[in-house]
Amino acid sequence: MSDKKKLDPINGEEPGNFIRDFIDEDLAAGRHPGVVTRFPPEPNGYLHIGHSKSICLNFGTAGDYKGVCNLRFDDTNPVKEDTEYVDSIQDDVRWLGFQWHGHTRYASDYFEKLYECAEALIRKGLAYVDDLSAEEVREYRGTLTEPGRESPWRNRSVEENLDLFRRMRAGEFPDGSKSLRAKIDMASPNINMRDPALYRIRRAHHHRTGDAWLIYPMYDYTHCISDAIEGISHSLCTLEFEDHRPLYDWVLEALDWPAPRPRQIEFARLNLEYTVMSKRKLLQLVKENHVDGWDDPRLPTIAALRRRGFTPESIRLFCDRIGVAKRDSWIEYYWLEKAVRDDLNPITPRAMAVLRPLKVVVENWPEGRVQEMAGPYFPDEPGRKLPGLAATERTLLFARELYIEQDDFLLDPPKKFYRLGPGREVLLRWGHYLHCHDVVRDAAGQVTELRCTYSEEPRGHGAGPGGQPAVIHWVPAKSSVAARVRLYDRLFTVPRPKGDLNKELNPGSLTECPEARLEPALAGLEPGRRVQFERLGYFIADAKLHSAGTPTFNRIVTLKDKRQ
RNA sequence: UGGGGCGUAGUCAAGCGGUUAAGACACAGGUUUUUGGAUCCUGCAUUCGAAGGUUCGAAUCCUUCCGCCCCAGCCA
Numbered sequence: 001m002s003d004k005k006k007l008d009p010i011n012g013e014e015p016g017n018f019i020r021d022f023i024d025e026d027l028a029a030g031r032h033p034g035v036v037t038r039f040p041p042e043p044n045g046y047l048h049i050g051h052s053k054s055i056c057l058n059f060g061t062a063g064d065y066k067g068v069c070n071l072r073f074d075d076t077n078p079v080k081e082d083t084e085y086v087d088s089i090q091d092d093v094r095w096l097g098f099q100w101h102g103h104t105r106y107a108s109d110y111f112e113k114l115y116e117c118a119e120a121l122i123r124k125g126l127a128y129v130d131d132l133s134a135e136e137v138r139e140y141r142g143t144l145t146e147p148g149r150e151s152p153w154r155n156r157s158v159e160e161n162l163d164l165f166r167r168m169r170a171g172e173f174p175d176g177s178k179s180l181r182a183k184i185d186m187a188s189p190n191i192n193m194r195d196p197a198l199y200r201i202r203r204a205h206h207h208r209t210g211d212a213w214l215i216y217p218m219y220d221y222t223h224c225i226s227d228a229i230e231g232i233s234h235s236l237c238t239l240e241f242e243d244h245r246p247l248y249d250w251v252l253e254a255l256d257w258p259a260p261r262p263r264q265i266e267f268a269r270l271n272l273e274y275t276v277m278s279k280r281k282l283l284q285l286v287k288e289n290h291v292d293g294w295d296d297p298r299l300p301t302i303a304a305l306r307r308r309g310f311t312p313e314s315i316r317l318f319c320d321r322i323g324v325a326k327r328d329s330w331i332e333y334y335w336l337e338k339a340v341r342d343d344l345n346p347i348t349p350r351a352m353a354v355l356r357p358l359k360v361v362v363e364n365w366p367e368g369r370v371q372e373m374a375g376p377y378f379p380d381e382p383g384r385k386l387p388g389l390a391a392t393e394r395t396l397l398f399a400r401e402l403y404i405e406q407d408d409f410l411l412d413p414p415k416k417f418y419r420l421g422p423g424r425e426v427l428l429r430w431g432h433y434l435h436c437h438d439v440v441r442d443a444a445g446q447v448t449e450l451r452c453t454y455s456e457e458p459r460g461h462g463a464g465p466g467g468q469p470a471v472i473h474w475v476p477a478k479s480s481v482a483a484r485v486r487l488y489d490r491l492f493t494v495p496r497p498k499g500d501l502n503k504e505l506n507p508g509s510l511t512e513c514p515e516a517r518l519e520p521a522l523a524g525l526e527p528g529r530r531v532q533f534e535r536l537g538y539f540i541a542d543a544k545l546h547s548a549g550t551p552t553f554n555r556i557v558t559l560k561d562k563r564q
Numbered sequence: 565u566g567g568g569g570c571g572u573a574g575u576c577a578a579g580c581g582g583u584u585a586a587g588a589c590a591c592a593g594g595u596u597u598u599u600g601g602a603u604c605c606u607g608c609a610u611u612c613g614a615a616g617g618u619u620c621g622a623a624u625c626c627u628u629c630c631g632c633c634c635c636a637g638c639c640a
Binding site for chain 2: 141176218241327328379429560
């Protein structure tokens with residue numbers, strides 16, 4: 001199933017990546033006794049397919065080196081965060097098949113330690129309380145091409161800074177009136193080093209620490225210390241943090257943090273064609289009810305992919321295949337679908353369903369006669385059972401009235417259309433040969449019914465080479481069961497591969513097939529079961545809507561299809 | 565036009581001075597098949613963003629140029 005065997009990177013067998021190069025180098029130099037990574041989401045939204053790359057990378061890398069990976073919530077901005085998100089994120093990581101080391105960590109666990117470190121920095125003269133407003137700080141920061149100016153408050157005494165910082169914590173100052181800044185270099189060409197903020201005053205209720213704190217540490221300050229506290233050896237993050245690495249290192253250096261110190265390594269985030277992956281926009285879609293919650297199967301969230309029927313294995317396979325590097329790359333959407341198909345193909349039973357029924361009357365089949373036609377759920381492995389059902393075979397009652405797929409018939413079929421047309425012949429899978437000799441149309445000219453005859457042997461009227469008949473799926477009219485089938489387009493999309501997500505947000509399409517008919521056994525399928533409807537794709541009995549009364553299936557992914 | 569990154573096939577991605585420039589996806593042809601799927605086989609970069617240079621030898625080292633991404637939150 002996997003492209004290649006995962007080989008032991010310690011023995012240098014697997015085609016490497018640059019991250020492993022760094023790790024190998026650190027291990028060889030004895031800088032770290034082993035590998036400890038972490039997945040550090042901010043609990044401000046649901047995880048999406050983009051996060052799965054980071055998850056697979058962090059957990060996967062740790063696993064490859066027989067190390068461990070922590071789960072740490074980067075919860076330093078209480079106004080955006082919520083326990084709903086911490087719960088969903090934990091569920092999603094587990095569902096993906098990963099187990100983090102020990103208990104769940106939170107940056108907020110370290111607030112007290114972080115505060116102590118801040119005082120230490122102040123004592124060393126490396127941090128100061130600034131009275132400038134946010135707007136003033138922006139003005140003082142300079143621009144990309146001009147250096148910044150030093151704040152008039154930059155040279156306060158250690159005593160004054162300590163006193164002020166303590167009073168910030170004690171709540172003596174209003175929000176935004178003061179901040180704690182690192183004293184680095186206002187002329188640095190790296191803007192992140194121009195006295196970055198370390199703490200801000202924010203009277204906000206924190207989902208874990210409640211109202212205990214009025215000041216909250218910033219990401220750059222928190223992340224490196226959190227990594228160091230947890231003994232992280234390699235802190236893998238996305239490319240936009242490259243410019244922050246000097247600051248990451250500066251903080252630990254300023255604190256004289258003892259070795260081994262964590263090393264930050266950056267990789268390119270996942271870009272998937274057509275797919276909306278900004279948390280802000282996903283939040284907007286949910287809040288404005290463009291979709292049916294975070295697990296709407298059109299969304300690229302892990303929760304949605306789960307409901308949509310993707311397997312954890314398929315997502316891991318996808319992440320495995322896309323690799324990891326530092327170039328900005330756009331993954332073709334097809335890769336995701338392919339990974340799902342590759343995973344599902346060997347493990348998913350085949351079954352018969354007709355999404356848009358077209359009635360067929362078999363005129364040479366006697367009224368009232370039925371014949372049991374049997375076919376295995378796993379054609380390559382005929383004895384294999386359909387999970388959730390006792391049988392190893394489907395049984396269809398061939399009768400005078402049948403349904404075939406509307407798409408499998410064309411009044412005036414072109415040469416390359418191998419299926420049914422007037423005067424043409426096809427084979428009904430696990431059934432008989434069918435020859436169409438007449439069509440019935442309604443007043444509008446729409447084909448409503450096919451008049452056909454059957455035969456047990458081919459008559460050489462197929463559209464394939466040499467009169468070979470194509471094989472199509474079908475279902476008996478009477479004994480099949482009505483179902484609701486929902487065909488989702490790609491994930492929530494923009495119309496063009498790299499379209500402007502801001503302007504072209506597209507609600508994603510959902511096509512209902514209210515007339516769908518299934519082979520009878522499928523009515524008894526449990527929610528969450530997957531099945532391949534011949535030629536139509538992989539489907540899942542919807543976790544929320546499926547019931548024996550009204551079976552509801554979502555299409556997970558289509559089959560590869562060259563027909564046109 | 566400050567700083568930090570990145571350019572190897574349609575898309576990903578190995579490669580780290582000597583290789584016929586891995587592998588995957590896509591694509592094409594063939595095999596097989598009770599669905600045009602799946603399977604198996606074969607093919608698919610004389611060239612590594614461009615131009616110069618160093619070298620017996622360059623995708624790999626040097627120089628210049630070109631293109632793309634990121635940074636001016638008291639967000640992460």
